[in-house]
Amino acid sequence: MDVSWILNDLNEPQRAAVTAPLGPLRVLAGAGSGKTRVLTRRIAWLMAMENASPWSILSVTFTNKAAAEMRGRVEAMLEHPLGGLWIGTFHGIAHRLLRQHWQEARLPRSFQVLDSSDQTRLVKRVLRDLNLDDKKWPPQSATHFINRCKDDLQRPADVIADQKPAQRQYLNIYTLYQQECDRSGLVDFGELLLRAYELWRDHPDLLTHYRERFQHLLVDEFQDTNTIQYQWVRLLSGGQGDVFVVGDDDQCVYGFRGSKVENIQRFADDFPGAQTLRLEQNYRSTGAILHAANALIAHNTARLGKNLWTDAGLGEPIQIYAAYTETDEARFVVERIRQWVEAGGKRREAAILYRSNAQSRIFEETLISAAMPYRIYGGLRFFERAEIKDALAYLRLVANRHDDPSFERAVSTPPRGIGERTLDLLRNTARTANSSLWQAAGSLLTAGVLGGRAAHAVRTFINLIEALDHESRRLLLPDRVAQIIALSGLRDMHEESKLDKGEMRIENLEELVSASAGFVTQSDPVIIGVDPNEPDWLNAFLTQAALESGERQAGPGEDCVQLMTLHMAKGLEFPLVFLVGWEEGLFPHGRSSTEERQLEEERRLAYVGVTRAQTRLYLSYAESRRLYGQENHPAPSRFVGEIPEEFIHDVRARAKPRIRVATAPTSPPKPVSGTVPAGLRPRQRVRHAKFGEGVVLKVEGEGYHTRAWIDFPKTGGPKWLIPAYTKLDIV
DNA sequence: TTACGCTTAAACTTG
DNA sequence: TTAAGCGTAA
Secondary structure (H helix, E strand, O other): OOOHHHOOOOOHEEEEEEEEOOOOEEEEEOOOOOOHHOOOOHHHHHHOOOOOOHEEEEEEEOHHHHHHHHHHHHHHHHHOOOOOOOEEEHHHHHHHHHHOOOOOOOOOOHHHHHHHHHHHHHHHHHHOOOOOOOOOOOOHHHHHHHHHHHOOOOHHOOOOOOOOOHHHHHHHHHHHHHHHHHHHHHEOOOHHHHHHHHHHHHHHOOOOOOHHHHOOEEEEHHHOOOOHHHHHHHHHHHOOOOOEEOOOOOOOOHHHOOOOOOHHHHHHHOOOOOOOEOEEOOOOOOOHHHHHHHHHHHOOOOOOOOOEEHHHOOOOOEEEEEEEEHHHHHHHHHHHHHHHHOOOOHHHHHHEEEEOOHHHHHHHHHHHHHOOOEOOOOOOHHOHHHHHHHHHHHHHHHHHOOOHHHHHHHHHHOOOOOOOHHHHHHHHHHHHHHHOHHHHHHHHHHHHHOOHHHHHHHHHHHHHHHHHHHHHHOOOOHHHHHHEEEEOOOHHHHOOOOOOHHHHHHHHHHHHHHHHHHHHOOOOHHHOOOOOOOOOHHHHHHHHHHOOOOOOOOOOOOOOOEEEEHHHHHHOOOOEEEEEEEOOOOOOOOOOOOOHHHHHHHHHHHHHHHHHHHHEEEEEEEEEEEEEEEEEEEOOHHHHHOHHEEEEEEEOOOOOOOOOOOOOOOOOOOOOOOOOOOOOOOOOEHHHHHHOEEEEEEEEEEHHOOEEEEEEHHHHHEEOOOOOOOOOEEO
């Protein structure tokens, strides 16, 4: 059988990975080494050569974007649709399982998915119920505690009761929070994974069924898995079988949300017979950029070890700019982008990458005054906007009266005369009766305990929701959404608003209507798990809204400079990259610089940043920075000092020696391999791709400025070559 | 009950 | 600096 269409344009290690025999396999894929390509080709290989049906393949990614891309690439390659092939995020797949087996998972049939802000609201309510001061017990910390427990497979009963009273209190919060969720049929993101795990753990028959079905398991970005995701993979595969995981331990930058770099490291122990392959050839960056990245990451300990190399020449040196102030830094960056564009480059080829979102403002201002189009990624996403959340609260309440977080939100927007006092009464009633707020409202009305004005307001609200449901029930989803937005009074509220934001909010609400229309036309009922005969589109749409909080960046074609955090840049590449704000306290972030573990994560982030660049890379820091209204004089980041001098060009002379902050146990940078200008001596024999073998006659200059007079007897005599720009192999 | 001015605190982020 | 959260006035 002809498999060249799968294997052509793959290098040797890539080919080895794609064609590896079935069994546990770990592919350590460095930045820019063709990771996604290997994954998609592996799927094609399984189907072509291992006779795998699409039905038997499960491919897991972390983001919806990655899942969509993977699906698209596989479909394009195989030229037919892939019914039965599951490609999705961990959460998406878990959700699908729970919809299918809601009874075994002990969930109500129409359970709702909570997104993180819903979760925070619910936690706040629990804090109030427990009479806890949210100064002393920040809702964020409580939420974090709950999520970390779930990430680590711990139900409240499994949490080891610590002596520390703080732990105890958080455990109380967790317990009550979970009771609330269970009572209202609400499932947060961590719960999706935990329930799906327990579903299999507690139902061996189901587990067997899925083990038999999914013979081939593929996991992308394995370094970012947390404990439960890792255990879920183990459970499904039974510790053996065909498990193909791809990742790069040097790019694990999500430790703060539970991902464990150890998972990729211990894979070989937990999956007996596991093979490891390394993809180390980089197709993205120049030699100088790669050497710098290698040297930087070599300061981390506990790595699996990997050295990226490239065929490309050394390229330009990395340019470091020591700015006077943050304003000067921004001015410098924008000026260099202007030059890039003048020289024929595209604006979209330039990326400004920073550690934290607060840094974007100054660049934004500078870009505006330079009249240069730009796009900032990140920030508020579509489904997280307040006006959208308001509308969703009404939709959810229509779908499920007992959704308390939505009740609370809808009842007070737009203001309708139901305030804190009445709400408190509702909450107390609901808590004592162990019922939802909706039920509490009903019983308070019949009991006649509410004052005249409050009673009227509550009754109006109840009637409104009932009316929204009845009058829109027969409509198609988009019409239904539109009607609910209109009748809820949300639309009027924004129309009457004097702020100019009102107009934009109405546009967003309209966008929500078209999003629902698009959802209906584009979704396959089977994939999203609704009954094709009697589709509950509203519920499915609401789930989608929580699960995919909207990566709908207004994308159309204007040529824009790209601004984003280093985290968001993972997986992307740009010809021209600016890594800004490399200052102690900012990067590494002040909260991370004390603990070695966190510091290493920061360094991995630096590594991710450097390896985003294809041809030209700038690093910059400000000697003086105004931060939170205060003047600061930070030291340059220790990471600057970890990049070898020989790959650096200083745009402005800096004070030397370069500051090297002593870091605890670090291994010395490994010697760089490949095309280093050093090491050329007269009489040395070298090989050049075009001119063949030659002999070095004379070497002039040092480091970047080395040039060599080399005699190529077979191809027309001696030539001046600059090792920085051409690849020379020493024979 | 709602609206406005003062105090406070400040990472990264996918589902 | 700025955005969000809280206390007080209307």
